[in-house]
Amino acid sequence: GAGVSQSPSNKVTEKGKDVELRCDPISGHTALYWYRQSLGQGLEFLIYFQGNSAPDKSGLPSDRFSAERTGGSVSTLTIQRTQQEDSAVYLCASSKGGTPFYEQYFGPGTRLTVT
């Protein structure tokens, strides 16, 4: 079956511009997660959705970062006024729900480069 998909796969933007990253979770998965991965580093948690609500936004690094999820499916991560330190791979994952963070399946990621 179809896995988690993300778009775009690559995004190059100028410093100060806003970007939107999209995630389509696995059909039927109620939980959705956003992570950030910098070069050679582990995964940094950003935000978690259960349905359309976000019980945990604790990982968002600043108020320039926001995310929403509508219809219990697609999610958008928005970064406003991008900075060079925002350059990273942004990964989305989904899981069936139940216990949060169990058995997450990841998408291929969006590589963001801020110039």
Place this chain on the structure above:
Amino acid sequence: GESVGLHLPTLSVQEGDNSIINCAYSNSASDYFIWYKQESGKGPQFIIDIRSNMDKRQGQRVTVLLNKTVKHLSLQIAATQPGDSAVYFCAERASGANSKLTFGKGITLSVRP
């Protein structure tokens, strides 16, 4: 603070040999562990998970061992193949409704033909 780490940054094995990738964790409250494989340019791929009420779980060519006494997790790959070459991450989750996964930095497995 709590941390999850890996003993070695790289591991090189001969094709056909068994691989053992080790992971230490420090949070004794962790009750769920998971291994991911990440190939270059791709997202992490779920390999296998284990809960703290088990000490061993087997999948296809992979086995995860959990030693809660010494807070140690390992991933064993049988008959390692070139396609197993990737970065492997362990992650832990503490018990509790609001607990998240904490990932280690990863170890690179390189398979020699």
